[in-house]
Amino acid sequence: MLKTLTGLLAGASVPASALATAPFPLKKTAAEWRQIVSPAAYRVLFEHGTEPPGSSPLDGEKRPGAFVCAACNLPLFSAAHKYDSGTGWPSFWQPLPDAVGTSTDFKLIFPRTEYHCARCGGHQGHVFNDGPRPTGKRYCNNGVALAFVPEGAELPALRV
Numbered sequence: 001m002l003k004t005l006t007g008l009l010a011g012a013s014v015p016a017s018a019l020a021t022a023p024f025p026l027k028k029t030a031a032e033w034r035q036i037v038s039p040a041a042y043r044v045l046f047e048h049g050t051e052p053p054g055s056s057p058l059d060g061e062k063r064p065g066a067f068v069c070a071a072c073n074l075p076l077f078s079a080a081h082k083y084d085s086g087t088g089w090p091s092f093w094q095p096l097p098d099a100v101g102t103s104t105d106f107k108l109i110f111p112r113t114e115y116h117c118a119r120c121g122g123h124q125g126h127v128f129n130d131g132p133r134p135t136g137k138r139y140c141n142n143g144v145a146l147a148f149v150p151e152g153a154e155l156p157a158l159r160v
């Protein structure tokens with residue numbers, strides 16, 4: 001079955017409340033994830049690391065399409081909601097419906113809102129309140145935690 005971003009946006013969705021809290025629908029051990037994703041992606045996704053700014057080619061990706069979780073392939077963002085924040089990280093003003101969950105982390109002195117893939121729990125980035133209209137949100141994402149699928153291309157099957 002061909003799944004496209006358009007179909008996804010039009011389709012029924014799982015309530016966010018059902019996904020935002022652990023346990024996540026997709027559970028794998030650390031060893032299993034290490035077989036699937038690159039060491040750099042693992043550090044971000046499952047150890048809450050942050051890639052160096054400017055290090056991801058996805059920061060400059062301007063084609064229409066979808067950005068999927070590098071771990072489980074769940075579509076998280078549409079290119080239609082991407083903008084150049086000037087930070088050196090791929091930035092979006094809104095995620096796809098029910099695609100991410102949030103939690104508060106205190107890794108810096110001040111609390112920050114961390115967000116993660118709603119399906120596998122993989123850490124993606126942090127959300128800030130200095131984004132553009134209409135949401136005013138800036139989803140500051142690690143590019144290594146995403147994969148880009150150009151519009152018209154088939155979305156990868158969800159990893160199981």
Ligand SMILES: [Zn+2]
Pocket residue numbers: 069070071072073074117118119120121122
């Ligand atoms: Zn995921």
